Amino acid sequence: MGRDRPRSDEVDDAAYAFLVTVANTIVAVAAFGCFMIWLAGQLSGLLSGNGWPDSGPKDCFGVAYRFLRDPLDPAAAWPAAAAPDLGPLWLLCAILLVFLALTGWAAFWLVRFALNWRRRREFRRLRLGFASGNEIRKMLSEKAVLKKAGSVRPSTKGKSGVKPTDVGFYLGRDIRSRQKLYSSVEDVFIILAPPRQGKDVHFCAPYTIDAPGACIVTSTRADAFTNTYAMRAKMGEVHVFDPNGLTRWPQQLRWSPIKGCEDPNVAALRAGTFVDASGFEVTGDAAFLVAAQTSILRCYLHAAAIGGRTMRDVMRWAFQPNNTEPLQLLRKGEAEGTAPMGWAGQYESLMVANTSMGGRIWPGLIQILACFSDPRVLDACSPPPEETFDMKRFLSGRNTLYILGKEQKTGGIAPVVTAMMEDLFDSARKEATKMPSSRLDPPLTVELNEAAHISPMPSLPAYMGDSGGFSIALHVYLQSLSQARARWGDHEAMIMWDNAAVRVIMGGAGNVEDLEDVSRLMGKVRGKDVLSPDEIRTLKFGSAVVVARSARPVEVQLTPWWKREDGDEIAKGKAETEKMITEIGKTPRGLGGSTPTAPAAAPAGDGAAGGANGIGNGDLTAKPQGPNGAAQQAPGADQGEQQVRVDGGTA
CATH class of the missing domain: 3.40.50 (Rossmann fold)
Known part of the structure; x- marks a missing residue:
């Protein structure tokens, strides 16, 4: 069975390690403080014009001890040979205060950096698992892209002066190989x-x-x-x-969903696209209703195409389930050979089914066509034939x-x-x-x-x-x-x-699931993630990870448009x-008015x-x-x- 609590010897070892760390820290701080007191006195003499006092760093501990016992008489703290060259007490204290302020500032930023480094683990440039410079040269470099120029853009074959942006796109700069x-x-x-x-x-x-x-x-x-x-x-x-x-x-450019639906296959595909993009799922009890609505829309698009109608007519038909105009257009198309045989009968059957089902089919069709409820959208999708x-x-x-x-x-x-x-x-x-x-x-x-x-x-x-x-x-x-x-x-x-x-x-x-999937994609080295989910989540703004084809991942520094050479332009x-x-x-404008x-x-x-x-x-x-x-x-x-x-x- 596993142990719930650590053994007493483990607790003793941890306590001993803590005490040793504290003791070493106190000794280091004390030694540095002694050195600063000695250095402040030495500099006071130099700044006073007396030259460098005759004392070395090895005297710092004794100097500090005597100075702290009697801070008003610094001459007594220094060796006899150095005492005459010391500066005044006020200058020594001023220099010492500057040292203490600088030391405190440096300690603050050092501790902050250490904590950030421990928390964020930003320093990973020497970590294994990322693409080497050689991999990048072979697969993602300017030379690699230009090597394929003739095949991806045949007009550049054999030409000189082709740039990588003529046949590719800039991703960023590798933070390791640059x-x-x-x-x-x-x-x-x-x-x-x-x-x-x-x-x-x-x-x-x-x-x-x-x-x-x-x-x-x-x-x-x-x-x-x-x-x-x-x-x-x-x-x-x-x-x-x-x-x-x-x-x-x-x-404004305008687009007609009707154009091209003279082809029954195009009409069917476009109707299915509208249904799918509207969020409808052809599953469960609603499967028949959605299939019926798709079939009606297919017939509408085809009837409008062969009859020279627009999306305005399709919307009118959708709000008038008993309107026989699309049925007549389909029958005429069958007689003239412009509509597939049987579509008119299918549409007529759906009209009957809608009546027998209490009108349940058409409301869903109206919901599918809700994207045209905005008059501006309907206008943008109902252009005359000459606008192409x-x-x-x-x-x-x-x-x-x-x-x-x-x-x-x-x-x-x-x-x-x-x-x-x-x-x-x-x-x-x-x-x-x-x-x-x-x-x-x-x-x-x-x-x-x-x-x-x-x-x-x-x-x-x-x-x-x-x-x-x-x-x-x-x-x-x-x-x-x-x-x-x-x-x-x-x-x-x-x-x-x-x-x-x-x-x-x-x-x-x-x-979390997405982050773990991406982390697994980047692989492991010696049992550790190349990039952990947390490291992926905390990527800095302006950086990204690129996983290209069979290459190992690359951390890249991105370039925003304002830092490009043409950024000012x-x-x-x-x-x-x-x-x-x-x-x-x-400028005042209205739908259909001048602009x-x-x-x-x-x-x-x-x-x-x-x-x-x-x-x-x-x-x-x-x-x-x-x-x-x-x-x-x-x-x-x-x-x-x-x-x-x-x-x-x-x-």
């Missing part, structure tokens, strides 16, 4: 960053600015736009999808699309953004298949900021597995692993974690953009999108763009005429 770390554009990222840990300033904003080609940014905050708009507007066209009005930007967006042109240069929306539990914009992102991914991958090596060149960068909140794509785990092969640099930002498990499920979250080539972990997490652009937004906010035109930015540089403005990619076209990347406004045009739309569909 090497700069880079990743390739084909590396999919997961960035775990709890709120207020600096993911935007250290990753999202710099990666948006540095994106070597087109860039799509999703966010629930306006600063994702204000931090980077001015810099990206100098490189190419800029488009903004912001129906919630986070930026109040006057020239050329995906091929967008991908041809350093153009930018900002997709912004508020984070809210009910009626949020997440289903719209999710369906939109699924459509954009599908279009980008199809464009990639038309290029050499089936890779986008220049590469596409996708910054999925707050992915679980604003764009929880059902296909995201699969996209993370193959986006690199299309030269789509996909960066997924999550607050924690538990957030991913809650949104995608345990299995899909595990696939996302496995498919990430680069995993970036920042401090501040509070979930970014800050100036941010201030100008915020001023523009403030001025726009002062001011966004001030023009600098002309696009060499990376600006080029090419013909046609329909060569099969499904997407674009309106003319101004120098700031927004759609040009015709004289007298209202808000609806100056907005731009992304039209989904198949190529």
